[in-house]
Amino acid sequence: MSRVDFDDTPDEAAYRARVRDLLAEHAADLVHLDAGEEAADARQQEQALRRTQRVLADAGLVGVAWAAEHGGQAGTLAQQAIVGQELARARVPSLINHIGLGMCGPTVVAHGTPEQHERYLARLLRADDVWCQLFSEPASGSDLAALRTTAVRDGEDWVVNGQKVWTTLAHVADFGVLLTRTDPDRPKHGGLTMFVVDMHAPGVTVRPLRQMGGQSDFNEVFFDDVRIPDSERLGEPGEGWRVALTTLLNERVAVGGGGNDLGLSVESLARLAREAVPALPAERQVLARQAVGRAAVAALANRYTGYRRLTAISQGGLPGPEASAGKLAGTAAAKLVSDAGVRLLGDDAVFAVGPGDDGREGGAGRWQRNQAWLPGIAIAGGTDEVLRNIIGERVLGLPPEPREDKHRPFNAAGSTR
Amino acid sequence: MSRVDFDDTPDEAAYRARVRDLLAEHAADLVHLDAGEEAADARQQEQALRRTQRVLADAGLVGVAWAAEHGGQAGTLAQQAIVGQELARARVPSLINHIGLGMCGPTVVAHGTPEQHERYLARLLRADDVWCQLFSEPASGSDLAALRTTAVRDGEDWVVNGQKVWTTLAHVADFGVLLTRTDPDRPKHGGLTMFVVDMHAPGVTVRPLRQMGGQSDFNEVFFDDVRIPDSERLGEPGEGWRVALTTLLNERVAVGGGGNDLGLSVESLARLAREAVPALPAERQVLARQAVGRAAVAALANRYTGYRRLTAISQGGLPGPEASAGKLAGTAAAKLVSDAGVRLLGDDAVFAVGPGDDGREGGAGRWQRNQAWLPGIAIAGGTDEVLRNIIGERVLGLPPEPREDKHRPFNAAGSTR
Amino acid sequence: MNFDLDTDQLDAAAGAEQFFSGQASPAQARAALEEGPVAPGRRALADIGFTGITVAESAGGAGGSLLDLAVVAEQAGRVLAGPSLVTAARAAVLLADHPELAQALADGSRAFAVVDGDRPALDAVGADTFLALVDGDLVVGGGAVVTGQPMDATRGLGVVTPTDTRVLTPDAGALWARARDVALVALAAEDLGTAGRAVEVGVAYAKERHAFGRPIGSYQAVKHSLVDAWVGVEQLRSLVWWAAWAADRAPEELPLAAASVAAFAAETLERAAETCIQVHGGIGFTWEHDAHLYWRRAKVDRLVLGDAAGHHDVVAGLVLAGALS
Amino acid sequence: MNFDLDTDQLDAAAGAEQFFSGQASPAQARAALEEGPVAPGRRALADIGFTGITVAESAGGAGGSLLDLAVVAEQAGRVLAGPSLVTAARAAVLLADHPELAQALADGSRAFAVVDGDRPALDAVGADTFLALVDGDLVVGGGAVVTGQPMDATRGLGVVTPTDTRVLTPDAGALWARARDVALVALAAEDLGTAGRAVEVGVAYAKERHAFGRPIGSYQAVKHSLVDAWVGVEQLRSLVWWAAWAADRAPEELPLAAASVAAFAAETLERAAETCIQVHGGIGFTWEHDAHLYWRRAKVDRLVLGDAAGHHDVVAGLVLAGALS
Secondary structure (H helix, E strand, O other), rough: OOOOOOOOOOHHHHHHHHHHHHHHHOOOHHOOOOOOOOOOOOOOHHHHHHHHHHHHHHOOOOOOOOHHHHHOOOOOOHHHHHHHHHHHHHHOOOOOHHHHHHHHHHHHHOOOOOHHHHHHHHHHHHHOEEEEOOOOEEEEOOOOOHHHOOEEEEEHHHEEEEEEEOOOOOOOEEEEEEEOOOOOOOEEEOOOEEEEEEEOOOOOEEEEEEEEEOOOOOEEEEEEEEEEEHHHOOOOOOHHHHHHHHHHHHHHHHHOOOOOOOOHHHHHHHHHHHHHHHOOHHHHHHHHHHHHHHEEEEEHHHHHHHHHHHHHOOOOOOOOOOHHHHHHHHHHHHHHHHHHHHHHHHHHOOOOOOOOHHHHOOOOOOOHHHHHHHHHHHHOOOOHHHHHHHHHHHOOOOOOOOOOOOEEOOOOOEEEE | OOOOOOOOHHHHHHHHHHHHHHHHHHHHHHOOOOOOOOOOOOOOOOOHHHHHHHHHHOOOOOOOOOOOOOOOOOOOOHHHHHHHHHHHHHHOOOOHHHHHHHHHHHHHHHHHOOOHHHHHHHHHHHHOOOEEEEEEEEOOOHHHHHOOOOEEEEEOOEEEEEEEOOOOOOOOEEEEEEEEEEEOOOOOOOOOOEEEOOOOOOOOEEEEEEEOOOOEEEEEEEEEEEEEHHHEOOOOOHHHHHHHHHHHHHHHHHHHHOOEEEEEOOHHHHHHHHHHHHOHHHHHHHHHHHHHHHHHHHHHHHHHHHHHHHHHHHOOOOOOOOOHHHHHHHHHHHHHHHHHHHHHHHHHHOEEHHHHHOOOOOOOHHHHHHHHHHHHHHHHHHHHHHHHHHHHHHHHOOOOOOOOOOOOOOOOOOOOO | EOOOOOHHHHHHHHHHHHHHHHHOOOHHHHHHHOOOOOOHHHHHHHHHHHOHHHHHOHHHOOOOOOHHHHHHHHHHHHHOEOOHHHHHHHHHHOOOHHHHHHHHHHHHOOOOOOOOOOOEEOOOOOOEEEEEOOEEEEEEEEEEEEEEEEOOOOOOEEEEEEEEEEEEEEOOOHHHHHHHHHHHOOOOOOHHHHHHHHHHHHHHHHHHOOOEEEEEOOOHHHHHHHHHHHHHHEEEEEEHHHHHHHHHOHHHHHHHHHHHHHHHHHHHHHHHHHHHHHHHHHHHHHHOHHHHHHHHHHHHHHHHOHHHHHHHHHHHHHHHOOOOO | OEEEOHHHHHHOOOOOOOHHHEEEEEEEEHOOOOOOOOEHHHHHHHOOOOOHHOOOOHHHHOOOOOHHHHHHHHHHHHHEEEOOOOHHHHHHOOOOOOHHHHHHHHOOOEEEEOOOOOOEEEEOOOOOOOEEEOEEEEEEEEEEEEEEEEHHHHHEEEEEEEEEEEEOOOOOOOHHHHHHHHHHHHHHHHHHHHHHHHHHHHHHHHHHHHEEEEHHHHHHHHHHHHHHHHHHHHHHHHHHHHHHHHHHOHHHHHHHHHHHHHHHHHHHHHHHHHHHHHHHHHHHHHHOOOOHHHHHHHHHHHHHHHHHHHHHHHHHHHHOOOOOO
16 A cells, blocks of 8 residues: 555556546537536436447546456546546536446446346447436335335246336436345345346336426336346346345445535535625624535545545455445535535525526525435435444444344235335 | 413412512521522532421421322422422522432322331421432443342342442432332343332442542442341332332423523523623624524523423423423533533633632633533433433334333343343 | 413414415415415415404404414414415514504505515515615505515515605614514414424324334434424424513513524424425425425525524623623 | 555554553543543653654654654544644644754653643643744743643643743744644544544443343444444544645645644544443443543543634635635
8 A cells, every 4th residue: 555645646647648638539529517517417418418428438438447348448446536537627427327337337247147248238338228226116215125016927027017216317218227026925135136127118107206406316117017038137036135235335435435525516615605705794704604614624524535435445445334424424514515505695595586697606596406405415325324324333333223024024914114 | 271471370479478488587597509609519518408408398398299198288389389499599509308309209109108108208308318219220221120139038028239320319318219120030120129228227338429520429329138128118019110100200300301401500601601702802702602692592492391391280280201301402402501601711611720710600610510510411310312212202102112122031131231 | 470372372273273274285385386376375364364463453453462473373384374474473563553554464455575675575475565674764665576486485585675665653673673573483483383293294204104124213313303303393382482472571571582482493493394304215305295395494484584693693692781690 | 546544654553552552541541630640751752752753854753744643643542642742743843943952852852832822732731841933933942831620631731921932933923834733633633543432432332231122332323323423533534634644745735624624623522522421321421431531632622722613714714715616
């Protein structure tokens, strides 16, 4: 291990230069965000975002750390991180297939057959196919293994019925990894099986789910007698929980585990503060400075903790339960950033006059929406409570709570809810 | 029910006048606190405090709401409250036998035999006997029913062995209500029996327990082959838990449930603030005012909530689990008061120069000690966590956690801790 | 000493609950976000007499106390009713010496809003008569209203430019201050209702929803956060009653009580609403669930007549001036 | 990019742990409250070379980085050692151009304390040489020390009146500011150790102590509060490393990093210590248990070089001046 350092090694510096060149070269073919603009909504510009990812993939900038046999660049995680930094610097939005790259792809790699690798991975990297993850259900949120969507064997196929929810990108996805219950007589974790499902198959219905802020980042997905060939099974029947854990492990890193700001960034707050603080009365400046200082410290603490996790991963470590701490702390920091913004904006924080001011840093609309996004942050991708259990039990080694549901057959009385 | 009103009814006003006259008449025989002085330590002036209670009892101001047959005044709870207010106003400290009056006495009344009533209650009211409550043990704090002190029948006596802890006033007490395990083969709540124990009996050893602030408000009590006649049993053998609940119900009201300030009062903070705020730099004044305002609001909210509970009790209600909310909120308010004091004192809050400044309102020593007292407030008399469980389950009707220990015999493996 | 509602007030609360539960709902608050009308609306509130609770009987009101109004306002808050009784309570104080206008407030023939400078005013939307303090005088007149995109549409927020004003009461500073304190109490009473309801909704869900084989309300993380929210609501209730009592019976205590209850209400409602969402998990942050409507009310109300920081500063100022000695 | 300790630093931490666990303990911190000596004391710290970690090799020090010192300071914090390495780190910066005094710091032949005006100074007790900023100049001299009743005796707090001072460096404002930032980082590193240890002690007890038939650490109320404390400690560790790295490699980032880590350390240690007590229940607030010794350190350290409010204000000032853009 070498000494704490935020500078690139010579190799990393050379790689970074190459990435910058490539991004400049292909700039005309990439979606870019305007200054002050938040990440784009995939719903609105699906085709442009698919093209962006395809161009980047062809330039060797997608799947940087994936193995060559799966269509990746066989690079390091440090290189992967550099690409991420340079894309952000160039204001290229998140790749449209980020769910596929971050969660579904690694799951197919780990548990898929050679045929499945062949069929899916290269197309996933180029966003020829966009992917989604179909795990949560209305009656199984934190308690994912309580899911009720069934898959019943019928000849060479399985027939799926049920409902998923909180599915990001389902409205544009071509495929999804789908967790189902195939044996309700076994205990809840033992009767699950994972599939790849064609999102365009008959019987699949996607309905956007409107959130409290008015936007729709998620979908509900309904399955009515959807037939999935057995060749699309990921892992053995009854092994679905084990397969799902691969996906979840990767998800935690993706959501906040790397120390990135959730919600509006602390830099947005800093820009707003420079505009708003001097305009406040003196006593209010004192309080506003406290709020800004506190939010900045929280965001910085989370950011540098993310760097430590990324360092561990780049040294060959696996994403562990510590990533849950990043999401937890990121959520708390996001709340402080939002609170500080509200303190700076005062009435404007709840009373935006017209949509015209959205572009400005101090645009009340952005901060209003940010407030309404916050409650979801503390829930989606693992509630604060579930994350605390994970850290308490897997990192601190504290004993779990007694579980009465774990070993009972799923269809026994009382166990399905 | 009559309208929200903080004024006395004509009857109450007449009673209050009589109480004031009595307190003035007997002033020379009562202990009084000096201005700014905190409640006295019973350890230091036991005899004076016993005499104070005796004088008050003879004047009809102790056991105001107790039944006449038990030596009380058969008055109302409103009258009881008036006496409390007037004692505070006259700066007479808490009665030395407050544990006996608040908890032990009601337990003897409810579960004692006529002989026990005769033997104990009149003497208790006059502080001829001071009482303590012997429930908690080193291995059974929140989980009181896990206690291990045993009482074994031997002829007409029971022989007690074990250790109690957190016993207020044990060092001056003449008697105690003592909860013991008499049948370890029964489930933990079922094998308990309550006794009255003579604190001067052979085999009883009292050792003061030093707290983090340096003072000793509590004791450890050791029982080595202490013999208790069966005639001192309170309630039937095996019924000890039911008897103890009477005591606990009364305890919760006594500790914070009536809305009284825990730790230094908000009035102390107000006096300190008037002295300290104007001396701060302007920006610090802004922050100090926030802290003072917040602490004052919390203390007021708790105080007026206490008035609602006292109203309910005076209208014939029993002290219920809502009293736990008073202790919880009182603890939180006490923390805000302390934090505000620290903010006002700055360095002085942790660095008192000499004991000389203790008398002053802003005396750093008092606020240092108050800080060190706070952690105990959140634990003694029911931890915050236990209080939240009580409110959640008994007030909000939320389901309890699964309990594996409840129905197992106490001496079965794993059940004793 | 007696600190509880009397039977008349309990009856009034029951009647108000019945009225409001029939006339308003979170569903209507949701619809209001998409241009639906605010329910029950001014007409209905006037018809049942709620805009005149604290208007003198001689001016066609009920001549009730602020506590009488507070118990009704709590019920209004439970279903996110609008317009706010805050406006009625505040205007009634300002118009005490102007029986004709007070009568118009009570019978609903005029739609009042009270304006604090250029800040968004409560119930400005649809109002035709505006009260404001200009150069120390209480003025009345018409006004031009600019509406924005408020987070809670039931509050009828708008920035008002008064027009055609005339002086109603010169040197009205003290009157204005008292009216504002009364408004804070009424706002806190509405917030009490909203917060109490949000906790109830959270508790009910925590009993019903299961995870890992048992109701989520049996887990301490859920249970304790609901308890903390509930304790806050009960403490808020005490402050509301005290402050309303003070307005009627101990006016010298009103400034301290009003600032205290306003600060406490802002934070209590916010916590109750956030707890309600968090307890519900994913469903709690959907558009169709009611939780965000309580939350929206919390986010607006915590600023609408000043924020908790401002109220805490007022409390501190009173403490430094000798309160609580 | 690499954000982890190197093997030399890990070795240094292991060595420091061994040294400190043999030479100091909460028990000695308890004894110090009743006139016992502070452990391990100046002599032992100098002999093992810890007072000279950041003193130049040419002046008899180790010529190490602030991060090298921080990993040692963390170990000192775990056992509540004294005197503080904060004084060593701060004095080393101030004495960089004065090799004789720096040598005396490294070899322990002088006992330094750094004085901020009339505020209680760290390690003033037993010091013979005082550094202070007077009229913009760095001065050195003797001093009269008044001790009080500090909550944590290991900090050696005293109010110092300097005597026989001479100017060491004129116009030393920038140097003084940098030394103070370095001191904040060293203080945070000690607090990191104390906080981490307090959480460990709490976790261990939560695994062992049973209530209602199971370990108390299985209850969410206990588990989650320990988790929150632990998350704080890990975040604090990141800030300590960043700030120490900045002191050595990116001095323009040091003011932001130092104020950030100081604010975060104060609140993190306080929460960790309070959690440790609360988890222990009754036993946690007894004199004989170690929990209150961590808590005392927290209560003193949160004020000793300025409080979190002051540090947050500094952070805000830097943000307004263009940091984080």
